[in-house]
Amino acid sequence: MSSSAPAKAxxxxxxxxxxxxxxxxxxxxxxxxxxxxSREVRGGLATFFAMAYIIVLNPIILGSAKDMYGHQLDNGQxxxxxxxxxxLTTLLMGVIGNVPIALAAxxxxxxxxxxxxxxxxxxxxxxxMVVLAGFVVMLLVATGxxxxxxxxxxxxxxxxISIGIxxxxxxIGLVDSGFVSRIPDAAHTTVPLxxxxxxxxxxxxxxxFVLGVLLTLALxxxxxxxxxxxxxxxxxxxxxxxxxxxxxxxxxxxTPKWPGNPVASPDFGLVGQVSLFGGFGKVGMLTGVLFxxxxxxxxxxxxxxxxxxxxxxxxxxxxxxxxxxxxKVLFVDGLAVAAGGASSSSATTAFVESxxxxxxxARTGLANVVTGGLFAVALFLTPVATMxxxxxxxxxxxxxxxxxxxxxxxxxxWADYTIAIPAFVTMVMMPFTYSITNGIGMGFxxxxxxxLAAGRGREVPVAMxxxxxxxxxxxxxPALGLT
Numbered sequence: 379m380s381s382s383a384p385a386k387a388x389x390x391x392x393x394x395x396x397x398x399x400x401x402x403x404x405x406x407x408x409x410x411x412x413x414x415x416s417r418e419v420r421g422g423l424a425t426f427f428a429m430a431y432i433i434v435l436n437p438i439i440l441g442s443a444k445d446m447y448g449h450q451l452d453n454g455q456x457x458x459x460x461x462x463x464x465x466l467t468t469l470l471m472g473v474i475g476n477v478p479i480a481l482a483a484x485x486x487x488x489x490x491x492x493x494x495x496x497x498x499x500x501x502x503x504x505x506x507m508v509v510l511a512g513f514v515v516m517l518l519v520a521t522g523x524x525x526x527x528x529x530x531x532x533x534x535x536x537x538x539i540s541i542g543i544x545x546x547x548x549x550i551g552l553v554d555s556g557f558v559s560r561i562p563d564a565a566h567t568t569v570p571l572x573x574x575x576x577x578x579x580x581x582x583x584x585x586x587f588v589l590g591v592l593l594t595l596a597l598x599x600x601x602x603x604x605x606x607x608x609x610x611x612x613x614x615x616x617x618x619x620x621x622x623x624x625x626x627x628x629x630x631x632x633t634p635k636w637p638g639n640p641v642a643s644p645d646f647g648l649v650g651q652v653s654l655f656g657g658f659g660k661v662g663m664l665t666g667v668l669f670x671x672x673x674x675x676x677x678x679x680x681x682x683x684x685x686x687x688x689x690x691x692x693x694x695x696x697x698x699x700x701x702x703x704x705x706k707v708l709f710v711d712g713l714a715v716a717a718g719g720a721s722s723s724s725a726t727t728a729f730v731e732s733x734x735x736x737x738x739x740a741r742t743g744l745a746n747v748v749t750g751g752l753f754a755v756a757l758f759l760t761p762v763a764t765m766x767x768x769x770x771x772x773x774x775x776x777x778x779x780x781x782x783x784x785x786x787x788x789x790x791x792w793a794d795y796t797i798a799i800p801a802f803v804t805m806v807m808m809p810f811t812y813s814i815t816n817g818i819g820m821g822f823x824x825x826x827x828x829x830l831a832a833g834r835g836r837e838v839p840v841a842m843x844x845x846x847x848x849x850x851x852x853x854x855x856p857a858l859g860l861t
Contacts, residue, residue, distance in 0.1 A: 406476060406742040411694075413741040418478075421740025422748025425480050427604035428734035431774050433756055434610060434766045436460045436483040438632075440724060442554060442768075443492035445501045446660065451648065451722065453632070457763045458644040459723035465753035467714035467726050472746025475707040478735050479688050480749045481714045484727035485778055486543035487676040489550055490814050491724045495657070495669055503657035505719040507666065510654060511673040512716025512725070519708045524678070530841035534794075535821055536679050537786040538801035542808035542817045543676065544782030549809045551775030554768050555587040556630065582620045583629050583769045586613050590773035598777060603734050606774045613770035629767045637761035644757040648722035668852055671845075672815040673715075677725050681711045684728040692736045796832050800825035819849035 403409050408418060437456035444450050464482035471479055487508075495504035518524040552558045557579070558571045574580055579588070590613040597605035617634035620626065626633075658666040685708070689701045696702065711728060718726035735745050756763070792798045804821030808814050826846040829838045 402744070406744045408742055408744060411741040413739060415744075417739030418742060418744040419748055421478055421735030421738040421745035423735075423752070424603055424738040425478070425729075425732050425735035425740070425745065426749045426752040427607050429480060429482060429607075429729045429731035430604075430752075430756070431606045431610050431771065432464065432482045432485070432729075433457060433461050433753075433763050434771045435485070435774055436488055436723060437764070438554065438766075438768050438771055439485075439488050439550065440492050443496050445496040445504065446499055449501060451501060452645070453764050454760050455645045455648040456723065457760045458646055458757060459648045459721040461753050461756045461763075462644070462646070462649070463714075463718050463721045463723045463726050465750045465757070467710070467717055467750075468746050468753060469750035470713065471707065471710045471728075472743030472750065474743075475703070475710050476743035477685075477689060477694060477701075477707055478692060478740035478742060478745040479685060479707070479728050479732045480735070480746055481711070481726050481728055482753075483718055483723045484677065484680060484725055485547055485775070486680070486814065487673055487727065488724035489543075489547060490669075490672055490676060493550075494672070494813060494815060498665075499657040499660040500653065501722065502651050502653040503660060505722050505724075506652045506654040507657050507670050508673055508719030508725050509652055509716045510670050510719075511677060512712055512714070512719060514670070514674055515678065515712030515715055516709060519705055519712055522705075524682075524708055530839040531679070532797060532825065532842075534790045534797040534801050535804060535825060536683070537789045538804040538821060539675070539679060539818060540683070540786045541783045541801075542805040542821075543680075543814060544779035544786075545805060546779075546808040546812075546814060546817075547775045548779035549812075551772040551779070554630075554775075555772040556581075556584050556769070557587055582624055582626050583617075583767065586617050586620065586767070587769040587773060589613060589616065590770055591776055594773045594777045595780075598781070603737075606777055609773060610766060610771050613773070614766045617767050617770050618765070629769065632764065632767045634765055634767045634770070637765055640762045641758055642761050644760060650720065651722050652720055664848075664852060664855070668815060668819075668848065671848075672818060673725060675818060676814060677711075677715050677727050681728045682708075684730045684732075685711065687730060688728070688732045688736060691733050692741055694741070796825065796828045796834065799828060819852065822846045823850050823853075 408415065437453050437460060441451050441453045441456055460483050467481040471477065471481055491504050491508060495507060515524070556575065558573060559575050561567055561569055561572050574584060590609055593612060594606060594609040597608055602608065614634060618636055621629070621634050657669070661669070686701065689695055694701055701707070714726040718724050735749070790798065790801050800821045803824045804817045807820045808817030811817070822842065823846045826838055826842060829835055
């Protein structure tokens with residue numbers, strides 16, 4: 379998932395591509411791509427600081443959910459798992475793919491795992507489905523089907539899926555921060571949400587959230603690199619001061635107090651806690667397949683768009699817009715999805731924040747080595763990461779959600795109702811049903827029905843008919859007495 383707006387790459391330095399660095403230059407093709415060692419290092423640093431917020435945000439999203447047994451994942455272990463997987467997969471992408479595209483736990487898909495999978499099975503079961511989705515991605519790449527499958531979903535619907543996820547994570551941010559809250563059923567009202575805890579904003583934690591949102595958006599408007607991370611750090615400091623002075627009764631999951639020892643050994647307790655097929659026994663084969671499909675689809679299209687967008691920004695594509703060696707990049711991306719599940723940090727995907735590094739001149743995988751190395755260092759700073767309250771971190775969800783939508787809304791053909799209406803259904807059903815699966819499924823079914831109604835059934839790919847039929851059957855299961 380992404381947050382930083384693409385930055386224009388700098389012009390080549392006068393006097394050629396820069397000095398030669400021997401074996402390092404030959405391996406990463408630094409001079410060949412018109413870069414220099416200093417540019418790659420600066421690019422790696424910029425990318426890390428633009429996306430390091432995920433070390434804080436991913437544990438908050440996953441750690442706030444419970445599985446069907448009422449178990450919650452440990453925050454400190456989630457920080458370790460998130461940083462470890464980001465470090466390893468980013469390094470692999472740099473060494474194998476030789477592109478400046480960093481990876482980490484994807485925003486949006488972690489919400490699927492936390493809010494849709496985990497409540498209906500155990501955490502190891504849920505992470506097992508993420509691993510299976512990663513295996514499917516790698517299989518699609520190995521057989522050459524990934525790019526062909528992508529073409530089955532209309533471009534407008536792909537953009538709608540991104541927008542829907544953006545709206546969904548914005549709603550999650552508002553709820554997790556306490557800016558809005560659920561009205562209990564005892565209130566006997568059809569209104570599901572209200573402002574604050576009792577109809578109005580009150581308390582220091584909500585003030586921290588509001589200030590964080592304003593600061594984040596102001597920094598983004600000013601095009602400050604690492605805007606989200608700067609905001610999280612600044613508002614955490616504010617929260618620590620407020621807690622020290624006012625002794626706030628409750629911050630929610632995390633109380634902002636400076637740890638006695640900011641450095642600690644990483645806790646790898648969640649790594650390997652996976653059950654590949656246990657979830658199917660809990661929810662049934664059809665629902666399990668749909669869950670895997672939802673994770674797959676979220677990772678599939680988000681990563682494909684990010685990879686092509688960043689590579690184009692870095693001038694790594696040819697005249698036809700194709701990137702040489704893309705299968706290596708796509709394979710590592712599939713491996714990263716599986717690795718995220720295996721570490722219990724949720725699916726790992728390409729981050730468009732990598733454009734921050736490209737803007738600093740990064741053109742090769744060496745920038746990824748720098749970024750991955752910094753994530754490895756973060757493994758030993760878990761006490762610092764776990765002191766960040768959700769009110770300081772959740773403004774990032776609103777910013778990321780906005781940036782996802784801002785780059786996608788204009789790409790939908792609103793004049794063609796057979797695309798516009800399914801896109802609208804997809805977008806609104808994700809937050810309104812609190813389910814990414816429902817948004818995708820209802821959008822696909824609507825698209826197929828409207829194309830048939832318009833006499834354009836031949837324009838619908840066979841794969842879309844098949845997927846829409848599966849979703850339609852899934853929604854009809856209760857009426858058919860199959861649940």
